[in-house]
Amino acid sequence: MLCFKVVQEYERAVIFRLGRLLSGGAKGPGIFFVLPCIESYTKVDLRTLSFDVPPQEVLSRDSVTVSVDAVVYYRVSNPTISVANVENAHHSTRLLAQTTLRNMLGTKNLSEILADREAVSQGMQSALDEATENWGIHVERVAIKDVRLPVQLQRAMAAEAEASREAKAKVIAAEGEHQASRALKEAANIINESPSALQLRYLQTLSTISAEKNSTIVFPLPIDMLQQFMR
Template sequence: MIPFVIRVIYQYEKGLMFRLGKFAGTREPGLTIVIPIFEEMRKVDMRILTLDIPKQSVMTKDNVPVSVNGVLYFKVVKPEDAVIKVQNYEYAMNMYAQTALRDVVGAMSLDDVLSERTAIGNKIRDVVDEGTKEWGLDVTDIKLQDVEVPDDLKRMMSRQASAEREKRATIIKAEGDKMASQNLADAAKVMTSTPGGMQLRALQTIDGLGPTASNTVIIPLPLELLDGFKDLAASLRSMKDYKDAKKGDKK
C-alpha cells in the first residue's frame, strides 16, 4: 500500500505540485492527496499582498537630498512563474521597487516630489509592473508615504511660505483699498452732481454724532454760500454809509 498525505488548500490559495522535482500542475482549493518522497506541494497565496518599501535616500534632480518610503500592493497571477522563475518573489519585488523608487525620484525636482506624489507612485508602479511581469506578478498600486527633507531646508521652506502668505495678504489689502477709494470717488461724483447732495450728507453726518458735549463739530460751508455772505456784508456797509451821508447833509 502506497502511503499518502491529505493536504488542504484554502480558497485564497493555489497548490503547485512537484513530482520527482518536476512541475506537475496546479491544484485548486480543496483536499489534495500528496504522495511523500515522490511528490511535494507548495501553496501560493493569491490575495493582494503588501510590501513596505523602506526609507530610501535619494538626490533629486536639483541636487536636494531627500528620504522617501512607501508601500507596494501586488498579487500573484501566475503562481507557477512566481515560484519557478524567481527564488523569493516577495524579496525580489521589494528590491525592484526600491531601485525603481530611487530612479524615478532622482529624475524629478524637489517641488515635483513634494506636490506630485500620486503621479510618482503611478510611474513607479508602471516601472515595477513591467519589470516583474515575467515573474507572474501584477502590481496594483504604489503609494509614497513620507518625503523627508533636511531640517535647514524645512526652515527655509517655512520662511518662504510665510513670506508668500504675507505677500498675498498685502495684495488683497491693496486691492480692497483701491476698490474702497473707487467707491468713494463714485459716491462723491454722484453727490456733487445732485443739487443739495453735499449739504444733505453733512446734515446726516451731524445727526449721527449724537448729543455729546465733548463733540466739536466743524461744518465746511460751500464757497458759493460764503460769497453770498460777502455780498450781504457789502450791501449792509453801503446802506450804513448812505445813512451816515444823509445825516451829514441835514446838519
C-alpha cells in the same frame, strides 16, 4: 500509497514529480494527493500582501537630497511561475521596489515629488508590475507615505512661503486703498457738480449725530453765510 493534502480557498499547491513541474497547473482549493518520495509540493498564498519600502535617500533631478518611503500592495497572480521562475518572489519584489523608488524619484524635481505624489506612485506601480510579471506577481498599488527634507531646506521653504504671504497681503491692501481713493474722488466730483448733494450729506450727518444721544451738537455754518455777516 497516496497522501492526501488540503489547501484553503486562498491557496494553491504547485506540485513537482521527480523534480519536474507537474502538468495541469497548480492544484486547489480543496483536496489533492501526492505520491510520497516521488512528488513534493509548495503552497502559494493568493491573498493581497503588503510591505513597507524603507526610507530611501534620493538625489532629485534638481540636486536636492530627500528621504522617501512607500508601501506596496501586491499578490501572486500565477502560482506556478512564482515558484518555478524565481527563487523567492516576495523577497525579490521587495528589493526591486527599493531600486524602482530610487530610480523614479531621481527623474523628478523636488516640486514634482511634493506636489504630485499620485503620479509618482502610479509610475512606480506600472514599472513594478511590468518587471514582476515574469515572476507571477501583480502589483496592485503603490503609495508614497512620507517625503522628508533636510532641516535647512525646510527653513528656507518656510521663509519663502512667509515672504510670499506678506507680499500678497501688501498687494491686496494697496488695491483696497486704490479703490477707496477712486471712490472718494468720484464722490468729490459729484458733490462739486451738485451743491445740493453737499447739503443732503450735511443733513444726513446731523441725523446720525442726533441718533447717538450726544449732549452737544456742533452745527457748522457754510462759509458763504459767514461772509454776508462780515460785510
